[in-house]
Amino acid sequence: MPGLFIKRHALSVSEHVDISVIYVHADDHLDNDYETVQDLEEGLITIRVYFKKAKGIFGPIRNGFRYLKAQSKAFKLLLERSSMPDLIHVHVLTRNALYAYWHLIKNKIPYVITEHWTRYLPENNGFKGSFRKLITKEIVKKSSAVLPVTYNLANAMQNHSLKNDNYKIIPNVVDTERFISAIGKKENKKKRIIHISCFTDQQKNISGILHTLHDLSKNRTDFKMIFIGEGEDLEHMKELCSALQLDHIVEFKGLLEDDYLVQEVQKADLQVLFSNYENLPVVILEGFACGVPIISTDTGGIKEHIYDFNGSLVSIADSNAFKSKIEEFLDGRHTYNPDMIRVYAVKKFSNSAIGKALYEIYLKDIEE
Template identity: 40%
Template sequence: MKILFLSAWYPNRYDPMPGLFVKQHAEVVASQHDVAVLYVHPCNIVEKEIVCQNIKGVFTTAVYYPSGANYRWGNQIFVKAFLFLKAFYVGYKTILAGFGKPDLIHANILTRVGVVAWLLKIITSVPYVITEHWSRYLPSRNEYKGFLRKYFTRLVVGHSSGIATVSHALKTAMENKKLKHPNFVVVPNSVDTSRFVPGKELIKSPKKIFSHISCFDDAAKNITGIITAVDKLSRKRQDFELHIAGDGPDRAKIENHCTQLGLTGTFVFFEGLAEDHTLVEIYQKSLFTVLFSNYENMPVVIAESMACGVPVIATPVGGIPEILNKTNGLLVETKNTEKLSDAISWMLDYHADYDAGTIRTFAEVTFGQKAFFDAYQMFYNKAISE
């Protein structure tokens, strides 16, 4: 089967972080199907640029197009919409030439790419399914607003052949917004458990190391709150190091904040963007991983940490309570830095009470690529059998 992925978020030349889970999803499906990805990105350029690459068996087409900022009416919504749709049109022609007509379209992250999938269905009669990752529907975020957004989202959902989310919390939140479908499934994000594995032995260090892997979006991830908790803890004990890996819009702000507190190089270390084996090594040298998000859906970081047999401290937002329990980590109250500081201190002392093998087994069953592929195969089969 030929499957075309459309995605609102995807790793690109400007930022390798957005939509990594969509890229990983496409690669898993490509193990058994022919898969292409089409992604468009507005830029401050004059002429569009089309980049086609075969990345891990996925025919990947990125269209970089003028954002319209230099046009007289470039900031008008109808101009932006026209440029967006034009970029997808050009990209789809490239897909047809290099990949062929798809049997199924898979739209990731609503609403705009869902509209594109719906238009393609009208024009080509190719059915489409949706996977939603965006946490905006959740009560903790509540950003699903606006008449046009709601109208087009309901239209796109209603004409789709199925919807998938990565958590029951998101599914319930969408259904509460009247976004329902008879083929509505929950499939957690996948992790390559052959790559994310426990270390053969804990890397020796004079200090106890724990980690935070982040896209440096402070409004969502509340990295500032983690730093505050570490600052409080550093006044009580000095036997630990927090290693932060990743990149994103608030990285400079967070690094400056740490420097001002005198934590950088003593209690907090910034690893920069970590990928592939470097990322795995960060998990393997950590006693535990910490997240302190204000809102979430189903963080891949938790799945990766568990695949390495490493317990997690996180907040009870989004789908996190569905996977985090007393066998694999701790839940702490959102925004409560005092409770987070106490949880980190407790975990520094009692991390050995968690069994790495049990955590790893849970990750394999819940996030393993075989389980992920089988679930999506059933989802796709039901979609195309309509």
């Protein structure tokens, strides 16, 4: 769900400060050049401005100007409902930060940056373009703080010469009051394994999971595999599942949200990821909040939160090691501690923990 991570950050710190949210996005289907939507969502003033996406050879240039104009419209609407902000919190570079940079120059309003994007990682190599890099370096340099979700991402950004003296790690937020451990003992006759993703096989390597399941199924069927999510490769993965004759042990649930997602995570005995590159997927953290361990590839910042009590790591694309770790779990040779997993999630990723960390950063940057 676009913007969900940002909303969770905003809600976590809203206990300490007044937060308003501006969201700007292109829309191919608008009748007018701009449309605005204003709401009060869970106590947050939320202003969305959509602009009509231009096409043709000059489309990218026109869309750039429309984006900035949409941000200006949103800010003016915000000032009609609230006062001038003391600080601007930007999520995801680069163009999202242009208006914040302008306000720093014009109005001396400081800004901080949270980054989630994998484009800086060498496995992705998506941070390209001389002009983009030049602008991004300047924006990062003038930021009061840069807040990647993992140390791994922070290092990757700095390897691209995105320098700032105030890098701090602030992970994504989990609603630990909604994602809670299942009540009572799980009664699964077969071990229930889940995978949750956006079904982009290039990144998530879902085909690798299916081939591993195929190898496992040659000798055992004491597990049930549940895939949750939707995306560009979902239908192809369903076809591959059938071709590998896995329909008897695999189920595709599609996109699940809210309590439907929580219930599936609570029922799981194990979560698996076999990604080629990641930062720190929030689905891992949501699983932790429900006491569910993870077996994952060692990519991005995942290893920063994996210990013997909550998960296991294998090398990228190492299907033999991946299979072996799943077998160890199914055989009971490697057990995890659901209570410790849950405690760790609340301590590290809850609204309370992240909200307090953000508030302390806000205070310091505003005072300076």
